[in-house]
Amino acid sequence: MDTLVIEGGRRLKGRARISGSKNAALPILFAAVLCEGSAALRNVPKLRDIATTLKLLRALGCEIEEREDEIVVSPKALVPAAPYDLVCTMRASVLCLGPLLARVGKAKVALPGGCAIGARPVDQHLKALEKLGARFSLEEGYILGECDRLTGARVTFDMPTVGGTENALMAAVLADGETVLENCAREPEISDLAKFLNACGAKIEGYGESVIRIQGVGSLRGATYEIMPDRIEAGTFMVAAGITRGELELENCPYDALEAVVAKLKLMGMDIRRADSGSVIASADAPLECVDARTEPYPGFPTDMQAQLMALLCVSRGTAVVEERIFENRFMHVQELLRMGADIRASGGTAVVRGVERLSGAPVMASDLRASASLVLAALAADGVTEISRIYHLDRGYEAIEKKLAAIGANIRRKQNKS
Numbered sequence: 001m002d003t004l005v006i007e008g009g010r011r012l013k014g015r016a017r018i019s020g021s022k023n024a025a026l027p028i029l030f031a032a033v034l035c036e037g038s039a040a041l042r043n044v045p046k047l048r049d050i051a052t053t054l055k056l057l058r059a060l061g062c063e064i065e066e067r068e069d070e071i072v073v074s075p076k077a078l079v080p081a082a083p084y085d086l087v088c089t090m091r092a093s094v095l096c097l098g099p100l101l102a103r104v105g106k107a108k109v110a111l112p113g114g115c116a117i118g119a120r121p122v123d124q125h126l127k128a129l130e131k132l133g134a135r136f137s138l139e140e141g142y143i144l145g146e147c148d149r150l151t152g153a154r155v156t157f158d159m160p161t162v163g164g165t166e167n168a169l170m171a172a173v174l175a176d177g178e179t180v181l182e183n184c185a186r187e188p189e190i191s192d193l194a195k196f197l198n199a200c201g202a203k204i205e206g207y208g209e210s211v212i213r214i215q216g217v218g219s220l221r222g223a224t225y226e227i228m229p230d231r232i233e234a235g236t237f238m239v240a241a242g243i244t245r246g247e248l249e250l251e252n253c254p255y256d257a258l259e260a261v262v263a264k265l266k267l268m269g270m271d272i273r274r275a276d277s278g279s280v281i282a283s284a285d286a287p288l289e290c291v292d293a294r295t296e297p298y299p300g301f302p303t304d305m306q307a308q309l310m311a312l313l314c315v316s317r318g319t320a321v322v323e324e325r326i327f328e329n330r331f332m333h334v335q336e337l338l339r340m341g342a343d344i345r346a347s348g349g350t351a352v353v354r355g356v357e358r359l360s361g362a363p364v365m366a367s368d369l370r371a372s373a374s375l376v377l378a379a380l381a382a383d384g385v386t387e388i389s390r391i392y393h394l395d396r397g398y399e400a401i402e403k404k405l406a407a408i409g410a411n412i413r414r415k416q417n418k419s
């Protein structure tokens with residue numbers, strides 16, 4: 001298994017290009033199953049989760065062409081069964097449920113695995129699809145779904161769920177009549193999915209708001225579509241600038257989708273602004289101040305940036321309270337940060353972080369995707385060498401991270417271990 005070896009203490013400076021969004025690309029790739037023609041998707045990041053999705057799409061009966069600058073998905077004779085060996089590594093696989101039911105009236109999908117951050121049920125996905133006319137049973141770890149043609153309905157989610165909203169949206173575009181989805185998640189990746197579907201001929205209004213209205217259509221054609229840039233990768237690089245007191249110019253940065261993150265980092269003392277070129281410049285030249293943070297559904301502070309922010313708080317002045325409100329068990333980075341000399345007390349969903357002068361390098365272990373990112377950030381600021389193992393989590397969500405960081409001055413290398 002590969003490890004990352006980082007020697008900290010270098011100020012990062014230079015330009016980094018933000019890749020396409022993982023969390024937008026995944027549902028859009030699954031949505032391509034809904035199309036009768038081909039979907040040509042651009043700006044798809046080169047990540048392990050994307051490779052898993054392409055494998056799954058092939059297993060479902062799609063032809064995939066991977067070109068230099070786009071991935072073309074052409075659904076052929078669909079096989080509505082998502083096997084466990086593919087689904088278990090990536091929770092987002094459950095997003096094939098809505099498209100398969102809408103397109104072939106059947107789906108057999110293994111119950112998902114993915115990051116070990118709490119129970120993460122899929123009851124809201126099933127509830128929404130049931131409202132549209134699907135019937136489900138659970139057999140040997142598989143969700144078995146079937147339906148005749150889906151019918152539009154009113155669905156009220158118990159809580160804003162990103163995946164649940166996406167699954168319902170994808171099913172509703174081919175349902176008979178009108179569907180109204182209430183208490184939807186409002187994440188920008190859902191809007192990106194809706195824009196792709198509309199480009200294919202769907203009729204969706206209200207995305208980005210909590211009520212989405214969909215008029216079902218008979219069929220969807222394909223489209224060429226450019227995936228939005230990754231706001232979490234962009235936020236992670238902003239923190240990299242802050243934690244090393246560096247200055248980074250971020251190209252292809254989805255600034256508008258980062259309002260809560262930018263506001264928080266500015267409050268801590270960072271300078272973040274848009275340049276005339278359209279890039280975003282993020283810098284820090286003095287010690288930053290601790291500021292409290294609480295994760296919330298969009299447009300609040302994203303849970304996917306909580307671990308990275310915590311790394312920054314660890315070396316800022318003062319004390320901050322961090323509350324994780326979206327997922328239980330999302331403080332797995334805390335134990336590892338403590339090994340690097342951080343002062344954090346975590347209990348339940350709350351962590352109290354007292355800033356320390358310096359962190360020190362140590363062998364640490366990545367435990368989930370964003371926790372891994374926080375360890376990389378902490379290592380960039382720490383004295384000495386940090387060796388991060390189990391970085392396959394990082395490869396699920398950050399494209400060429402060590403190359404991008406090395407290009408802006410980090411002392412980082414990947415070590416391939418044979419065992």
Ligand code: UD1
Pocket residue numbers: 022023024026091092118119120121122123124125126159160161162163164185189302303304326327328
């Ligand atoms: C998506 C993102 C993930 C991000 C999360 C929250 C993708 C591929 N992943 O995950 O990176 O951290 O949004 O922004 O886009 N819930 C239920 N029942 C359900 C569904 C969700 O109780 O049926 C709960 C979850 O346990 C969690 C909350 O709702 O507490 C939000 O989860 P959700 O928004 O669905 O997250 P994901 O779509 O899995």
